[in-house]
Amino acid sequence: MGEEVQERDIYSLIENYSLATNVGCKAFDSEGNMITEISIGNESSFCKLICDCEEGKKDCKQSYINGGLQAEKLGEAYIYSCPYGLVNWAVPILENNKLKYFLTGGPVLIYQVNDLLLKKIVKQNSLLEAKIDEIEVNLSSLNKIDTVRVRHxxxxxMRLAKGLMADNIDELRKRRELNEINARIAETVHSLKQDNEGNEVLYPFEKENELISKVKLGDKEGAREILNEILGFIYFQTGSKFEMVKSKAIELMVILARASIEIGADLEVIFGLEYIYLEEINQVENINQLSGSLAKVLDRFIEATFVLKNVKNKDIIRRAMKYIRKNYDRNIKLDQVASEVGLSASYFSKLFKEELNISYIDYLNRVRIEEGKKLLEKEYPLADIAQMSGFNDQSYFSKVFKKLEGVSPGRWRCEGNKGRIKAEER
Structure with missing residues (x-):
């Protein structure tokens, strides 16, 4: 169990923050009860006018609570407007991975006081109409800050708050990542709804192939992006029926495991991970948790496929792999990639082989063949595909392709077309 957050540290934090930024700051417990505040200028006078009536007091408290809970959910700062048109931001303070306190900055104005803002205030609470002149005076003296400064x-x-919860930083990171995953899935679902209203949408088997390709290349970012697209489709097609989504998630995990084993990952390691994550997926209770679990499965399978023996070399190797994936269609040489990561060609070649158990040229060829397989799904001539994949010679492309895939490019294309026809007939 980590250290408890001390209220005296919170008092010190908001005092330093307010004095340094000239912006008000408040601290609340997890129930939304304010434990301390520092006001700047006339903000307290404005808020007092709002809170003089029960309705205004209730609006303000609920606004603060909503901001704090949203910040907790996101694992980061949350910027929002209060019911009376002022801008605030909230940050969470976790203790034992649960919300203990939350801080808010503001309120501030991000535009000039005008009739529209005054009308919004009266519309929110008609009892304030009698005080509108006084409200306008107090509003006019509030901090006016542009949106860029608000974000900073x-x-x-948020950075200051992290200093009070060092033991919970990993939890905040997980929440941010999960929020990003769910946001991308939601974008896919929204796009599918707009583009296919009333029409049947076939399962994107080609996306599964792309996912496998990304796993085989150790492209974690690319694989996550495609996984989110697939999950978005599954949610759209099933109407987010949880058990159906969970069933498809288990199928995806098996596909990921197979791709890792095909590329040379340790069989026992992958089977062990598969068992662990199967148990985890069976225990999740909602779609958000399921998305996070699958993302974790994906990351671990890629890590198991490309085991880096020395942690200090991790950044160098990942940068080199990313550079190769980005420039595979050019005539890139070993010394170019070595220069990109700041090493001599000979040392980089040795390091790459030692860390990944695959040579630079073999990894480059693997990247090119995976990209070539995508092009084979289209009607391009083989000679053009070879060129677009980074091979200067069609015969060399065919030779490498057969070595890695066990069949010629032409045979692979033919078998792939048969498979797609069968999938579409289902």
Missing amino acids: LAEML
């Missing part, structure tokens, strides 16, 4: 102020408060 929110990030600064």
Whole structure:
């Protein structure tokens, strides 16, 4: 169990923040009860006018609570407008991975006081109409800050809050990552709804092939992007029926395991991971947790496929792999990639082979063949595919392809077309 967050540290934090930024700051417990505040300028006078009536007090408290809970969910700063048109930002303070306190910055104005804002205030609470002149005076003296500075102020408060919860930083990172995953899935679902309203949408088997390709190349970012697209389709097609989504998620895990084994990952390691994550997926209770579990499965399978023996070389090797994946269609040489990561060609070649158990040229060829397989799904001539994949010679392309895939490019294309026809007939 980590150290408890001390309220005296919170008092010190918000005092330093307010004095340094000239922006008000408040601290609340997890129930939304304010434990301390520092106000700047006339913000307290404005808020007091709003809170003089029960309805205004209730609006303000609920707004703060909603901001704090959203910040907790996201694992980062959350910028929002209060019911009366002012801008605030909230950051969470976790203890034992649960919300203990939350801090807010603001309120501030991001535009000039005008009739539209005053009308919004009265519309929110008609009892304030009698005080509108006084409200306008108080509003006019509030901090006016542009949106860029608001974002930086929110990030600064989040950085300070992290200093109070060092033992919970990993939990915050997980929440941010899960939020990003779910946001991308939601984008896919929205896009499918717009583009296919009333029409049947076939399962994107080609996306599974792309996912396998990314796993085989150790492209974690690319694989995650495609996994999110597949999950978005599954949610769209099943109407987010949880058991159906879970069933398809288990199928995807098996596909990922097979791809890792095909490329040379340790069989026992992958089977062990598969068992562990099968248990985890069976125990998840909602779609958000399921998305996070699958992303974790994907990362671990890629790591098991490309085991880096020395942690200090991890960044160098990952950068080199990324550079190769980005420039595979050019005539890139070993010394170019070595220069990109700041090493001599001979040392880089030795390091790459030692860390990944595959030579630079073999990895480059693997990248090119995976890209060539995508092109084979289209009607390009083999000579053009060879060129677009980075091979200067069609015969060499065919030779490498057969070595890696066990069949010629022409045979692979033919068998792939048969498979797609069968899939479409299902």
